[in-house]
Amino acid sequence: MEVITAAGDFWRRVADEVADDLAVDAIDRERAGKPPFDEVARLREAGLPAVLAPPAPDGRGMGWRDASAVVRRIAAADGSIGELLGRHYVLSWSARFFAAPEHAAALEARAAREQWLWAGDTAASRPLPRGDLPGPTLTPADGGHLVLDGHRALPTAVDEADRLVLDAVCAVTHEPVVVVVDARHPGVGRDLSHDRLGQRLAGAGAVRFDGVPVDASDVLGPAGRDEDMTPPHAALAPHALGLMLTQVALGVAEGALAEARDLSRSARHTRPPYDDADLLLAYGELALALHTASAVADRATAAMADALAAGRGLDHERCADAAAQAAMAGAVTARAALLTGERVLALTDADGVDRFWRNILTLVDRGPAGPTMRAIGDHYLNAVGNGSPSPLWPAHYGE
Template sequence: MTTEEKHHTLLRAARDVADDLAADAIARDQAGRPPIDEKARLREAGLLAALTPPGPGGGTDWRTGCAVIRDIAAADSSVGEMLARHFVHTWSGRFYAGHHRATALEEESLREQWLWTGAVRALAPDEGGHAPDLILRRRNTGYVLHGRRPVETAVTVADQIAVDAVCATTGDILVVRIAPGARGVTVDTAPDRLGQRVAGAGSLILDRVAVAPERLLGRRPHDEESAAPFTTLAEPALRLALCHVGLGIMEGALTEARDLSRRGRGHRRPGEDPDLLLTYGELASAAQTATAVVHRATAAMARALDPGSPLDAEEPATVTSLVGTAETVTAKAALEITARVLELADAPGLDRFWRNARVLTAHHPATRRLRSIGEHYLNASHRAVAAAFH
């Protein structure tokens, strides 16, 4: 099978899963249960194994992986976010570990069809001066892990959870992987969220959790100046994957509202209503603009992640700036589109798109990000653009 044939086969599988998810999306959103069934659907379709870094044994290139995420998110953005975070965290070995360890980990992940999630912070010192929330203490040849950390997806159903923690002895920030069912791990779920209710969000509570040496992925530098260029792509890659979730939310909201309007279930009748046509024109244009901006950032990220392309110190800053712009444009468009479709149609469940967009974008306000992008543009400051994701 050629690369192009594999690409089309994967996208067909994703669309089949998306159709399946769309059929009961409203009921599952209302129930807000842990994504046990959703994980099974992704695994059975081969998407968990497919959305891993590309290699001789399988995996998917960055652009195709993002296209799959977008298709799934259009049907159910909670599952889209879960798959987005899975895809990015399967790259953890490449971001933080050496080549040999990363290859072995990816092969095992593909073979076992693991579902990944995580909560690794951006490259930045603790500006507030607060004590670290996760601490590693040495014990024999490994560590024990203590603390509490919120996780946005799959906190009860993931097979691997990547987190960073401070070593109490050296002060190094180490990235480790743990399993939700490990001894000393408990989970405080968040079933009553405003949106993204099926993503499986919650908090990990870690009480003397043993971390064997093979579960140590590597060191996370304190800031971008001491990080390898490839490592600095970890946080922008995650934010960009979530932009594709945002695109999926827009697509899902517009498609559902359009179908309702065509069937005459909207507040205004379809046909020649100039106000209705104007509104759909404005919303479709906003979605297309966001899509173009995200695709440009996606192409740049794909080049940066390509192991065959040398990565210099300048490129991550450029990629990060493009991702910051994409995140800003996507968040604004998603919130506008999902709010305005409620004016066009009145149907049960249509509000879930706005709720999901609101939760997806709430943690990353645009003001600081825009200032950082502006400083990078005006003064060519790499430190400033990296600060956009702190």
């Protein structure tokens, strides 16, 4: 069971202050579309990047649920920075997912000491085409060293990260491994994205690796492409990220509805807003949709927090349950967020409100819902109350 401390309340108050600061100039910053150097500086000044750690007796650190609440609050003010912080938090746990405990503890201690900001992508690689190695590729070099070559598109903090964590394919074994890369090495090049539909301030782009040295201690472990061979604690990684992005999308939708409410209250109408039945109905439907999504997301977050706290003691059944709940939260939130973003545009027709809609479109999965619904149904029919993991455990949940 994850421990909740007073530190969590403190960091939520800090997040409120940072969010209020970000909201002041959110429209202007989004239009400027500059790399988020100033925004990252605000996060660092507040101390937020370094606080997702096991709560300590002296009050330091916060747990997963508090971190999720912090990300959601930041996302309500600025979806891009909410995503940047949320991905950073999940990636900062990569060593716990993929490395041995002693290795993970040492890496996390250094990351906290040096205040690293993380970026990257640890999604399992697709099956390799015969005769082709997708980048990045990890190759043995003279002297027993490893070098990284290739490229990878990243959704956040391309120019601001201190460390990158990503999949690389070993050129010898053709197996994917998770590696940590010094983002400031001269062999790491960057190409920023300037024409994104939404999440324009997240710092997305591509990174290029040209003979970047990778120490053996920076290879965390197998990337876990084969779910049958992946231990439950490592299988949680993509689902934890998916659930954190659900928090971001939900925060953006909550921010959109709150801004629309403030605009409606201040607008000059021929009759007061509280007398407009259609307006009241619209806000009632949106508030209900977001409250429902929030309840499902909170339940999934509690399940994920408990699963993460179990560490290497996690079993397949609890992993599958956490993954299924994360998938349910993602599905419910996607519907509620898309509805909110679209309706807010019609309700307000105000300058800058379109940023919420564009951010939501960028964040949520708009693909066919059938596969996710079938996977959730399979889990409920074949696993819940049956004492055994779903036969689809765990890779199909949250896709």
